[in-house]
Amino acid sequence: MWAKLVPGKAVATPVISYMLNKAFTYLVNYWRTEDMESVKAELLKMLPHVQAVFDAVDWDNIKEQSAALDAWLWQLRDAVEEAEDSLDELDYHRLKEEVKARDEQEASGSVSKLKGKLIRKLTKHVPKNGMLKRLKESVEGLHKALLV
Numbered sequence: 001m002w003a004k005l006v007p008g009k010a011v012a013t014p015v016i017s018y019m020l021n022k023a024f025t026y027l028v029n030y031w032r033t034e035d036m037e038s039v040k041a042e043l044l045k046m047l048p049h050v051q052a053v054f055d056a057v058d059w060d061n062i063k064e065q066s067a068a069l070d071a072w073l074w075q076l077r078d079a080v081e082e083a084e085d086s087l088d089e090l091d092y093h094r095l096k097e098e099v100k101a102r103d104e105q106e107a108s109g110s111v112s113k114l115k116g117k118l119i120r121k122l123t124k125h126v127p128k129n130g131m132l133k134r135l136k137e138s139v140e141g142l143h144k145a146l147l148v
Helices: 009-031 032-057 059-065 067-107 108-123 128-148
Strands: none
Touching: 009 032, 009 067, 009 128, 032 108, 032 128, 059 067
């Protein structure tokens, strides 16, 4: 069953690493992240261990190998999916704001265009705090899943 759910086990940690770096880019730009730096360091430090587990697991017989390992891998998968969903939400919001700004710029006059550019530069499409909070919580959930 796991073989079907994790077909690219060799790319599991690079994908997690990419998502973490992307998540921390958002968090650094829009959220006070002093308390998150240690979490980021720990998560990145754990990735080789996660890859070692992925390489060692017999995916066809995971339940027979270890019920605890099977449960942990499901928790990890859920945490990764939550982080991915929160990143998708932030990306969607950013793209929506960019399209809105472009449409407003095309519809307005030259003075309004200049004003719009200035406002966009100052606001930088700041995502809503609820989205950032969800992202922070999903990163913390991933951290918790990896600590088990």
